[in-house]
Amino acid sequence: GAVVSQHPSWVICKSGTSVKIECRSLDFQATTMFWYRQFPKQSLMLMATSNEGSKATYEQGVEKDKFLINHASLTLSTLTVTSAHPEDSSFYICSAREGAGARTEAFFGQGTRLTVV
Amino acid sequence: AQSVTQLGSHVSVSEGALVLLRCNYSSSVPPYLFWYVQYPNQGLQLLLKYTSAATLVKGINGFEAEFKKSETSFHLTKPSAHMSDAAEYFCAVSRGGNNNDMRFGAGTRLTVKP
Numbered sequence: 001g002a003v004v005s006q007h008p009s010w011v012i013c014k015s016g017t018s019v020k021i022e023c024r025s026l027d028f029q030a031t032t033m034f035w036y037r038q039f040p041k042q043s044l045m046l047m048a049t050s051n052e053g054s055k056a057t058y059e060q061g062v063e064k065d066k067f068l069i070n071h072a073s074l075t076l077s078t079l080t081v082t083s084a085h086p087e088d089s090s091f092y093i094c095s096a097r098e099g100a101g102a103r104t105e106a107f108f109g110q111g112t113r114l115t116v117v
Numbered sequence: 118a119q120s121v122t123q124l125g126s127h128v129s130v131s132e133g134a135l136v137l138l139r140c141n142y143s144s145s146v147p148p149y150l151f152w153y154v155q156y157p158n159q160g161l162q163l164l165l166k167y168t169s170a171a172t173l174v175k176g177i178n179g180f181e182a183e184f185k186k187s188e189t190s191f192h193l194t195k196p197s198a199h200m201s202d203a204a205e206y207f208c209a210v211s212r213g214g215n216n217n218d219m220r221f222g223a224g225t226r227l228t229v230k231p
Contacts, residue, residue: 006160034218043207043223044161093160095219102149102211103168106219108160 002028002098006109013084013116021079021112023094029074030096034106035067038091050077084116119144119210121191123222131230136180136195138225140208143189149211150191151219152182154204161207167191178202203229 003026013019023033031052036044048069049057056069066088068080077096081088091113095106124139142148149168153161165176172184182193191208208222 004160009158032217041226043221046218046220049218091158095161097217102217103166105151105163105166106161106209108153108162110160111158113158 002026002096002107004030004094004096004107004109006094006112008112009110010113011115013114015085015116016083018080018082019084019114021081021092021094021114023077023079023096023109025075025096025098025107028096028098030077030098031074033071033077033094033096035069035077035079036093036095038093038111040091044093047079052077081114084114086116089114089116119146119148119212120220121150121208121210121222123206123208123225125225126223127226127228129228129230130198132200133197136193136198136202136227138193138206138208138227140182140191140193140222141189142191142208142210144210150182150184151209151211152176152180152191152193153207153209153221155207155224156204164193164206198227198229200229200231203227 005024007022033050035047047062050069050071052071058064071077093111094109097104120143122141151166152164165174167184175181180195209219
């Protein structure tokens with residue numbers, strides 16, 4: 001199956017700094033990628049939909065100025081957590097679908113464990 | 118709007134026993150349903166998917182699920198649990214259309230006892 005690579009797999013940063021997470025589709029082009037956040041022992045919550053060449057669509061309650069998304073190419077989307085605070089500590093997962101149809105499966109990155117100290 | 122509900126946040130079975138993880142869906146249109154498995158600190162891996170073809174869907178690792186429209190269910194089963202099946206399982210529905218994202222259930226943690 002298709003592969004989505006996410007980097008880094010874990011990161012520790014100081015409060016007030018920014019962290020960038022990359023999500024790459026390795027063997028297919030993804031016009032749309034999705035960013036999820038997962039708290040311990042909870043489900044995945046969609047944060048935003050990343051669209052190549054245009055602005056991301058954010059879910060209600062997600063601060064777009066805090067979670068900056070850039071989808072500069074058909075194989076790369078980045079999520080930047082700006083001015084991170086301890087409450088931003090979480091597991092972030094990206095996904096991409098090979099094709100636009102609702103039948104297609106989503107492929108997921110390995111996830112990034114962010115810890116803000 | 119499409120959504121899924123997973124009944125039971127934690128299921129515990131003995132090795133070799135039947136695994137049954139429950140998922141019910143809500144959708145105003147024919148749904149596309151998925152089951153994913155997540156191991157600790159990892160992303161999600163697809164087990165199987167229903168896309169309106171056969172109602173009994175077979176997936177990887179011996180898992181299967183049956184789509185029952187009358188019960189709005191898509192329960193995941195495996196005849197004989199293995200220790201390696203211990204993980205978190207998520208049922209998901211594809212929204213399609215302009216959004217095309219997936220919405221996930223709350224997840225069910227499967228524990229397998231020796």
